[in-house]
Amino acid sequence: MKYVVLAGAALATLAAALLVGPANLPLADLPGSAIVWQLRLPRAVLAFLVGGALGVAGTSLQALVRNPLADPFLLGLSGGAGLGAVAAIALHLPGPWALPLAAFVGAVGAMALVYRLGLMGGAELDPRILLLGGVAAIALHLPGPWALPLAAFVGAVGAMALVYRLGLMGGAELDPRILLLGGVAVGAFAAAITTALVSLAQATELRNAFLWLWGGFSGASWTTVLVMLAYAPLPLGVLVASARPLDLLALGEEPAQYLGADVRRLKRVVYLAASLLTAAAVAVAGVIGFVGLVVPHLCRLVWGRLHRTLLPTAFLTGGILLAAADTLARTVVAPRELPVGIVTALLGVPVFAFLLRRWTVS
Amino acid sequence: MDRELIVALRGVTCRYPDAARDNLVSVSLELPAGELHAVLGPNGSGKTTLVRAALGLVPLVAGEVEILGRPAHTWSRRALARLVGVLPQREDNLFPQRVRETVLLGRYPHLSLFGGVGATDRAAVDGALAACDAADLADRWLWTLSGGEYQRVRLARALAQEPRLLVLDEPTASLDLRHEMELFELVRTLVDAQGLGVLMITHHVNLAARFADRVLLLSEGRPAGAGAPGDVLTRDTVERVFAWPVSIAPFEGRPQMTPLRLRKEAR
Numbered sequence: 001m002k003y004v005v006l007a008g009a010a011l012a013t014l015a016a017a018l019l020v021g022p023a024n025l026p027l028a029d030l031p032g033s034a035i036v037w038q039l040r041l042p043r044a045v046l047a048f049l050v051g052g053a054l055g056v057a058g059t060s061l062q063a064l065v066r067n068p069l070a071d072p073f074l075l076g077l078s079g080g081a082g083l084g085a086v087a088a089i090a091l092h093l094p095g096p097w098a099l100p101l102a103a104f105v106g107a108v109g110a111m112a113l114v115y116r117l118g119l120m121g122g123a124e125l126d127p128r129i130l131l132l133g134g135v136a137a138i139a140l141h142l143p144g145p146w147a148l149p150l151a152a153f154v155g156a157v158g159a160m161a162l163v164y165r166l167g168l169m170g171g172a173e174l175d176p177r178i179l180l181l182g183g184v185a186v187g188a189f190a191a192a193i194t195t196a197l198v199s200l201a202q203a204t205e206l207r208n209a210f211l212w213l214w215g216g217f218s219g220a221s222w223t224t225v226l227v228m229l230a231y232a233p234l235p236l237g238v239l240v241a242s243a244r245p246l247d248l249l250a251l252g253e254e255p256a257q258y259l260g261a262d263v264r265r266l267k268r269v270v271y272l273a274a275s276l277l278t279a280a281a282v283a284v285a286g287v288i289g290f291v292g293l294v295v296p297h298l299c300r301l302v303w304g305r306l307h308r309t310l311l312p313t314a315f316l317t318g319g320i321l322l323a324a325a326d327t328l329a330r331t332v333v334a335p336r337e338l339p340v341g342i343v344t345a346l347l348g349v350p351v352f353a354f355l356l357r358r359w360t361v362s
Numbered sequence: 363m364d365r366e367l368i369v370a371l372r373g374v375t376c377r378y379p380d381a382a383r384d385n386l387v388s389v390s391l392e393l394p395a396g397e398l399h400a401v402l403g404p405n406g407s408g409k410t411t412l413v414r415a416a417l418g419l420v421p422l423v424a425g426e427v428e429i430l431g432r433p434a435h436t437w438s439r440r441a442l443a444r445l446v447g448v449l450p451q452r453e454d455n456l457f458p459q460r461v462r463e464t465v466l467l468g469r470y471p472h473l474s475l476f477g478g479v480g481a482t483d484r485a486a487v488d489g490a491l492a493a494c495d496a497a498d499l500a501d502r503w504l505w506t507l508s509g510g511e512y513q514r515v516r517l518a519r520a521l522a523q524e525p526r527l528l529v530l531d532e533p534t535a536s537l538d539l540r541h542e543m544e545l546f547e548l549v550r551t552l553v554d555a556q557g558l559g560v561l562m563i564t565h566h567v568n569l570a571a572r573f574a575d576r577v578l579l580l581s582e583g584r585p586a587g588a589g590a591p592g593d594v595l596t597r598d599t600v601e602r603v604f605a606w607p608v609s610i611a612p613f614e615g616r617p618q619m620t621p622l623r624l625r626k627e628a629r
Binding site: 252 | 444456457471
């Protein structure tokens with residue numbers, strides 16, 4: 001039932017996104033219009049997919065770090081992913097001679113981050129994670145939009161690893177306050193480097209740079225939709241398969257183990273899947289905050305806390321919310337456009353403040 | 363009646379990665395089905411470590427742990443959760459939930475990856491709630507429960523796992539007299555009627571003496587006595603382990619301990 005309602009709402013949102021816009025097309029011209037098929041539709045679909053990905057990433061991160069204030073943006077993942085994406089573009093700038101160098105730097109950087117990650121939670125290096133890092137490093141050679149999510153992924157994983165280590169400081173238990181402060185700090189640091197890279201780069205080659213600073217869908221095309229469709233399904237599937245262990249994790253790591261969850265493996269898997277989802281979203285749409293924070297709480301409030309329901313509903317709700325926010329962003333001040341991050345922040349910050357207050361009171 | 367051995371620790375020594383000394387030294391324990399064993403000892407004497415070691419969560423320095431004859435570390439978490447239900451001392455409730463949802467978590471080790479919750483699972487949940495006298499709590503929010511009700515619900519969750527062994531870590535801490543006695547009586551009933559094995563950590567020397575078949579007394583990680591309550595809980599041993607003068611007198615065939623006041627001349 002809930003899925004019927006959500007699917008209906010999703011279709012209605014997409015339809016609204018197709019109908020309205022600065023071009024003011026008459027209704028009769030819509031079906032044959034290139035504006036609809038080449039601009040509005042891919043843009044709405046992309047916003048939906050990105051919103052869904054962020055909703056699911058936020059839901060699983062809240063369960064993973066066992067903190068209701070977690071979200072890819074606040075944990076610094078988005079910032080790290082943005083840095084990775086911009087660095088990948090910027091390193092290609094100076095001309096053909098720089099390419100192998102850039103790939104080398106990317107590979108070594110990926111290796112170093114991945115090595116640290118492999119060391120986390122144990123003294124041994126996990127060969128599977130090493131392999132994944134190798135894939136990411138190789139993918140840095142890939143041309144065009146296809147490699148961006150992987151570069152962003154490396155950035156996201158690096159940021160997450162850093163934040164997680166900060167959160168673990170002073171004991172084996174994750175300290176929720178340090179986790180959030182660390183996330184904001186790492187995110188700000190990554191954003192600073194991103195800004196520096198953008199300012200030093202030539203404007204023509206980084207003309208979409210503000211995409212990563214503000215977040216938005218003005219660069220949407222069927223190619224970016226395909227990129228999202230290529231990178232999102234695997235982590236989404238992995239997270240849905242982890243739904244029940246994620247329920248158990250809310251009790252704490254030790255009680256979760258007593259109820260049959262392999263906590264070490266679960267944490268590693270969820271951490272990588274959420275990073276990859278965030279990275280894919282950031283690579284096509286830049287850093288968009290608060291969707292990953294607000295959507296899980298909304299869904300939990302309405303449909304309960306079990307991830308079997310929560311993850312799919314968070315995907316649909318996140319998609320609806322971001323597609324609607326983007327439609328607002330491009331129509332309220334038409335023909336100019338608001339960055340969609342501003343719309344989600346205007347919506348998200350009050351909810352965040354409310355949650356923060358309730359959380360600190362209890 | 364020949365009772366199957368569920369968990370056996372033989373000469374177990376273990377140490378946490380950053381600990382200064384061994385947290386458990388040469389501890390042995392054999393727990394068959396249909397018996398209640400109590401683990402007693404002062405704070406920090408290794409009681410909780412013993413439980414973790416028995417469930418393969420702490421790497422061993424020496425000795426061995428077997429569960430149903432198989433080394434503990436070879437059991438997957440899922441398979442172990444179908445055999446052993448644990449009530450840890452502390453756990454969080456990150457997001458609000460209802461009692462029935464909580465008890466349903468006990469069915470998770472029985473559910474397949476993409477399969478749903480079936481009639482057997484719902485029956486197990488109802489059965490577990492009824493066994494813990496918590497059926498009327500099923501639709502309540504967890505945070506509205508009293509301490510006693512909450513522990514009964516957690517016990518129901520462990521029973522929903524349909525375990526053969528229950529491990530209870532201080533299940534009656536912060537419960538009042540009636541709720542504490544009710545819980546001990548309930549656990550004893552489960553042992554006698556369903557043949558469950560129970561390993562219970564507790565600070566209540568007197569209740570352990572009256573309800574347990576055997577007690578294990580730990581002192582600084584070492585066994586200070588193991589056996590029937592009447593054999594282990596002697597005045598000398600209890601005074602030495604807990605570092606306080608006591609008197610011990612039998613009541614209904616079990617030793618009962620009364621801590622003494624310090625006399626002026628003894629100071």
